[in-house]
Amino acid sequence: MAAPVTNDQSWFFALALGVSFLKCLLINAYHSTDFEVHRNWLALTHSLPAAQWYYEATSEWTLDYPPLFAWFEYGLSHIARFFDKEMLVVQNLNYASPATILFQRLSVIVADVVFFYAVKECCKCLREDKGKYLLGKPSFILTVLLLWNFGLIIVDHIHFQYNGFLFGVLLLSIARHFQNRHFEGALLFSILLNLKHIYLYIAPAYGIYLLRCFCFTQSNADGSLQWRSFSVVRLVTLGTIVLSTFSVSFGPFIALGQLPQASMTGGLVQEFQHSVLPSVSPLATLVCTVLSILPALFRIWHRPNGARGFLRCLVICALGSFMFGWHVHEKAILMAILPLSLLAVESREDARIFLILSITGHYSLFPLLFTTQELPIKILLLLLFTIFSLTSLKTLFRKGGALLNPLEATYLLGLIPLELICEFVYPLTVWQKTFPFLPLMLTSIYCALGVTYAFIRLYISLLTCSDSTKKIKTQ
Amino acid sequence: MENWSLISLCVLLGLTARWAVSFHSYSGAGKPPMFGDYEAQRHWQEVTYNLPVHEWYFNTTNNDLNYWGLDYPPLTAYHSLVCAYVAKLLNPEWVELYASRGYESHSHKLFMRATVLFTDILIYIPAVLLYCFYFCDGSSKQKVATAFCILLYPGLILIDYGHFQYNSVSLGLALWGILGLGLGWDLFGSLAFTLALNYKQMELYHSLPFFCYLLGKCIKQGLTWRGFFHLVKISMTVLVTFALCWMPFLSDPKQPLQVLHRLFPVGRGLFEDKVANTWCSLNVLIKIKTLLSRETQLFALTLLFVLPSSLKLLSKPTLWQFKLALVNTSLAFFLFSFQVHEKSILLVALLVFFVFRSMLPLLLKDGLLLPYVVTSLAFLFLSLYLLSALERSTEEELRLGLYRKLTQRWLPKLNLSRIIKWKFWFSLAAMAALSFTSVWLKPPAKLPDLFPVLVSVLSFLHFLGFIIYFNQVQLMEPQRKKSQKKTN
Numbered sequence A: 001m002a003a004p005v006t007n008d009q010s011w012f013f014a015l016a017l018g019v020s021f022l023k024c025l026l027i028n029a030y031h032s033t034d035f036e037v038h039r040n041w042l043a044l045t046h047s048l049p050a051a052q053w054y055y056e057a058t059s060e061w062t063l064d065y066p067p068l069f070a071w072f073e074y075g076l077s078h079i080a081r082f083f084d085k086e087m088l089v090v091q092n093l094n095y096a097s098p099a100t101i102l103f104q105r106l107s108v109i110v111a112d113v114v115f116f117y118a119v120k121e122c123c124k125c126l127r128e129d130k131g132k133y134l135l136g137k138p139s140f141i142l143t144v145l146l147l148w149n150f151g152l153i154i155v156d157h158i159h160f161q162y163n164g165f166l167f168g169v170l171l172l173s174i175a176r177h178f179q180n181r182h183f184e185g186a187l188l189f190s191i192l193l194n195l196k197h198i199y200l201y202i203a204p205a206y207g208i209y210l211l212r213c214f215c216f217t218q219s220n221a222d223g224s225l226q227w228r229s230f231s232v233v234r235l236v237t238l239g240t241i242v243l244s245t246f247s248v249s250f251g252p253f254i255a256l257g258q259l260p261q262a263s264m265t266g267g268l269v270q271e272f273q274h275s276v277l278p279s280v281s282p283l284a285t286l287v288c289t290v291l292s293i294l295p296a297l298f299r300i301w302h303r304p305n306g307a308r309g310f311l312r313c314l315v316i317c318a319l320g321s322f323m324f325g326w327h328v329h330e331k332a333i334l335m336a337i338l339p340l341s342l343l344a345v346e347s348r349e350d351a352r353i354f355l356i357l358s359i360t361g362h363y364s365l366f367p368l369l370f371t372t373q374e375l376p377i378k379i380l381l382l383l384l385f386t387i388f389s390l391t392s393l394k395t396l397f398r399k400g401g402a403l404l405n406p407l408e409a410t411y412l413l414g415l416i417p418l419e420l421i422c423e424f425v426y427p428l429t430v431w432q433k434t435f436p437f438l439p440l441m442l443t444s445i446y447c448a449l450g451v452t453y454a455f456i457r458l459y460i461s462l463l464t465c466s467d468s469t470k471k472i473k474t475q
Numbered sequence B: 001m002e003n004w005s006l007i008s009l010c011v012l013l014g015l016t017a018r019w020a021v022s023f024h025s026y027s028g029a030g031k032p033p034m035f036g037d038y039e040a041q042r043h044w045q046e047v048t049y050n051l052p053v054h055e056w057y058f059n060t061t062n063n064d065l066n067y068w069g070l071d072y073p074p075l076t077a078y079h080s081l082v083c084a085y086v087a088k089l090l091n092p093e094w095v096e097l098y099a100s101r102g103y104e105s106h107s108h109k110l111f112m113r114a115t116v117l118f119t120d121i122l123i124y125i126p127a128v129l130l131y132c133f134y135f136c137d138g139s140s141k142q143k144v145a146t147a148f149c150i151l152l153y154p155g156l157i158l159i160d161y162g163h164f165q166y167n168s169v170s171l172g173l174a175l176w177g178i179l180g181l182g183l184g185w186d187l188f189g190s191l192a193f194t195l196a197l198n199y200k201q202m203e204l205y206h207s208l209p210f211f212c213y214l215l216g217k218c219i220k221q222g223l224t225w226r227g228f229f230h231l232v233k234i235s236m237t238v239l240v241t242f243a244l245c246w247m248p249f250l251s252d253p254k255q256p257l258q259v260l261h262r263l264f265p266v267g268r269g270l271f272e273d274k275v276a277n278t279w280c281s282l283n284v285l286i287k288i289k290t291l292l293s294r295e296t297q298l299f300a301l302t303l304l305f306v307l308p309s310s311l312k313l314l315s316k317p318t319l320w321q322f323k324l325a326l327v328n329t330s331l332a333f334f335l336f337s338f339q340v341h342e343k344s345i346l347l348v349a350l351l352v353f354f355v356f357r358s359m360l361p362l363l364l365k366d367g368l369l370l371p372y373v374v375t376s377l378a379f380l381f382l383s384l385y386l387l388s389a390l391e392r393s394t395e396e397e398l399r400l401g402l403y404r405k406l407t408q409r410w411l412p413k414l415n416l417s418r419i420i421k422w423k424f425w426f427s428l429a430a431m432a433a434l435s436f437t438s439v440w441l442k443p444p445a446k447l448p449d450l451f452p453v454l455v456s457v458l459s460f461l462h463f464l465g466f467i468i469y470f471n472q473v474q475l476m477e478p479q480r481k482k483s484q485k486k487t488n
Helices: A008-028 A033-047 A067-080 A098-124 A138-147 A150-160 A163-178 A182-195 A197-215 A232-255 A282-302 A306-324 A330-344 A348-364 A375-396 A406-413 A415-428 A438-464 A468-474 B003-021 B037-050 B074-090 B106-135 B140-151 B154-164 B167-183 B186-199 B201-220 B226-249 B254-263 B278-285 B294-315 B319-336 B342-365 B369-390 B394-409 B414-440 B450-475 B481-486
Strands: none
Touching (some): A008 A098, A008 A150, A033 A067, A033 A150, A067 A098, A067 A182, A067 A232, A098 A150, A138 A330, A138 A375, A150 A330, A150 A348, A163 A182, A163 A197, A163 A306, A163 A330, A182 A197, A182 A232, A197 A232, A197 A330, A282 A306, A306 A438, A348 A375, A406 A438, A415 A438, B003 B106, B003 B140, B037 B074, B037 B106, B037 B154, B074 B186, B074 B226, B106 B154, B106 B167, B154 B167, B167 B201, B167 B319, B186 B226, B201 B294, B201 B319, B226 B254, B294 B319
């Protein structure tokens, strides 16, 4: 630890350690029902044989993640034994002793190590990393934007989930593609799909990119497809990797004839029957989603832009499914914000889009933490992240005028009165009892504007980008 | 990145750390019949709101002094009164006479925590920021780093937001006093410090350096005309402030006497906890209590350590001397004083910061700034884990942490640095080992207080080392050109 300040590693370590300590401070904060969900999964994977994992229904929170995540919980349960054996009893519904809370929180914090590693790898993929001083280096900015991401801290370490670990796998996969280690990238993504099925939304981006840029080993001089360069070997290898991952994961359950039970289509297409039916059917949303991402997929098929084009397409797929998908959770916005951070530190236009998307997206997570005790925390942390991202990106791209135009700046500033009204003024009015969901609706609508705007701008930047010279270098 | 954004990031992180700490338990939570400091503060709100002023410090049927009677000066009482008005608006049950004793609820806890945060933001944090920007040398980034370190000081955070107290008010006011003196606004500085004194009598520890510095400055200006006039102005400021604070108690001569009796209870024992105090440590070897009359011993030793430092300051009233004197007097009073409570060490610890700011370039050169910040957080984590997992009193862990803070800051002249570094790591290891053993191991039956006493003795030895070192630094002051430029 006595390394000189100019050492590349010490600041990364300090940032990682710092955010870990912040997470530790939040151990006692509010946690949502997701906490009980994961405790239940610890219990049932520990107490029951694998054959019964997907049938166990004592608790309402049945296992609805793919098998690899179940195995992950199984592994955790063996450590949980040393903290509090009672949490592993399936019948102990809503069991939340201090030792249980400590264990579960620590498991999220420790699992984030995967995320730290992935961030480190992503920093290596940046094109240029020069800066006059540490605070102005793109790798430093990217590290803070990822490690100290407001959404991740709030969702993982207060609300309670394992997104850090999962996004770590995703970012690592992306980093591997940047580094032209495509087999590893594909393997990591297959593993990810078997950890949480929601990542199926970005699978098209992977599919098209790998097919176009990896299976076809060369492009013509003008960038168009060279059909003859198709490599069957690569395609077969990729296919083997993907299939073998799925078979390791689903195999035992297929053998037991449980495939219908284990097929997690629930969260993707149809899970709930709402009492107040929207006139939109799940099929319609699927069609809309597919339509929204098709142009992007065509674009990278037609004019691939190397790994950066793939990343942009990935973000568009994530955003498209967020905007048009059927049962979408606010947390899904993180699937767009986190990969976009990589692009944001390299291009001015992406930085703009990132600022609007991240500030709006993060604000839209506010309703997740509705307790009074957490109110100062979420405001302070959002301010922290916003001020940092605004000032660091502004400094990084100071040449060429202001980063945000007045309209965008006004929109973002409008979040302040919105927050004041929704959380401070409205609860004191008469309408709180009669229309309790009005603030939530206002928040949703206001944030939807920002997200849609970012989506459109992102599309425009993808469709009009002319980085044709660079793409041959990055192949 | 611009300065303002860096500062706001530091402040936001400091506030986040504070509020996150406040999620945890407070002193005496769920422990009837007496509970703890949290209940004491709530009780003072109840007393000041419901009873007339002349009953606040007296034992009456409505005011049982044995149940957390007021034992801080009037300003604390007025502060409690203001909080009580707010409490009454939110939920009258919180301050009902008698009925609210031992009142505990989630919303009440939020309210109490919020009051601490409010005064912190109002008084302490601006003082810290101003201090770092006006009185620290170095680049603006270094100043921000210093401010950040001070804001994240775990001792203050844990006592104020964990255990529950309002030290940020008195420390903040004292800091404004120091700021005033540093900027040459002696009257403002005196006013602020007098207010601090009227908030917590602990600040008396700092009064001697303030007095000596101001007196020395007046003498230097020539006792005939200008200096004398200045002295009169300062005295008037102090007296008027005192009068204003004590005004409700001046109608009847019994009042101020009773207040003083509450503030300085000579009846209590020599050591109220296993504190890193000379008496506590020496008591291990010789049963001091049975020896010489404690008053004389106390007076003699405290004077011994305080006099040289004060006299030096009197003769040479510069800002640097002032800071050193503050450290020395606080250490002396803490180490030797009568009926001391370990929270007093906060005063010392805070001041050590200011002195060590000059060491910061050295720390930066060795690249130790970053680990310093990180280990501060590490300490916070460690003690919180111990606190929440085992529900122990905060005193022990705080003592450890403060001690650790001080040792981290200790990096003297270059030629000794290696030895000191080894010694520092050894001390840290020893303290870490002691922390773990005192938590996980059971002490032998014959010596039930083994671990706390060991901690006391170790800490005492370190503090003794500090006080000798600092006295030496002050008394044989090298020609510090930088600090001379700073003084007005």
